[in-house]
Amino acid sequence: KLTPRLNAVADLVNAKHKVADIGSDHAYLAAFLVEQGRVEEAIVGEVAKGPLENAKKTVRSQGLTEAIDCRLADGLAAIQPEDGVETVVIAGMGGLLIKKILADHQELGPFPELVLQPNTDQDALRAWLVANGYQVTKEEMVEEGIHRYEIIVAKPGKQELSKEDLTFGPFLRQAAGPIFQAKWQHEKDRLQLVLDRLKEAGQSQSEKYREVEETIQQIAKELS
Numbered sequence: 001k002l003t004p005r006l007n008a009v010a011d012l013v014n015a016k017h018k019v020a021d022i023g024s025d026h027a028y029l030a031a032f033l034v035e036q037g038r039v040e041e042a043i044v045g046e047v048a049k050g051p052l053e054n055a056k057k058t059v060r061s062q063g064l065t066e067a068i069d070c071r072l073a074d075g076l077a078a079i080q081p082e083d084g085v086e087t088v089v090i091a092g093m094g095g096l097l098i099k100k101i102l103a104d105h106q107e108l109g110p111f112p113e114l115v116l117q118p119n120t121d122q123d124a125l126r127a128w129l130v131a132n133g134y135q136v137t138k139e140e141m142v143e144e145g146i147h148r149y150e151i152i153v154a155k156p157g158k159q160e161l162s163k164e165d166l167t168f169g170p171f172l173r174q175a176a177g178p179i180f181q182a183k184w185q186h187e188k189d190r191l192q193l194v195l196d197r198l199k200e201a202g203q204s205q206s207e208k209y210r211e212v213e214e215t216i217q218q219i220a221k222e223l224s
């Protein structure tokens, strides 16, 4: 059984034949998808030897060595064009690292489907996707413990996103569900504290103060 975050990622994978999970660590996602019969085969890629060993251990212990190929590689270098990967999953990393992983091997893409779960910098990742031949087709937000995670599904295509779409997510802001509201209320409260501290420090005329104030206003507008 997967954690809520990885379970939500798994539910968004449409591949039937082959999925690649880049930065898989324990290979829990790939093992789950294969075991459930949702995909036939998986490639798991890991840049570090320790996590790759974790992945191999999961695959061996669940008797999935025929179906899951564990590869030591940096990012998308784990994938060959002849692998026929339908969905690439990159989860549990910063958005800037996910963006770099995608940008480093653009010659392999566009892939039919990307399922991305950035922990940070979702706006920069969305901006990269739409500037590089993808469109965001679905988004989900999931809560696990005290954290709230965004999951972005992208497919080849054209799309224009506004500044608000990039920041809040075109589908997430449209749905504006309870997790979305909680995330942005929390972020607004956090930024308000930053603003208060800047004021106390006599910085209310600074560039930083104006930037934070503007972001708070942007969030308030989105939540209203």
Ligand code: SAM
Binding pocket: 006, 022, 023, 024, 025, 026, 045, 046, 047, 048, 051, 073, 074, 075, 076, 090, 091, 092, 093, 097, 101
């Ligand atoms: N994807 C899993 C999840 O969501 O639970 C594991 C996330 S774990 C926090 C991030 C993993 O990404 C680490 O095991 C790390 O070694 C791996 N990683 C980081 N940069 C990578 C890269 N360029 N290529 C492949 N794996 C990478």
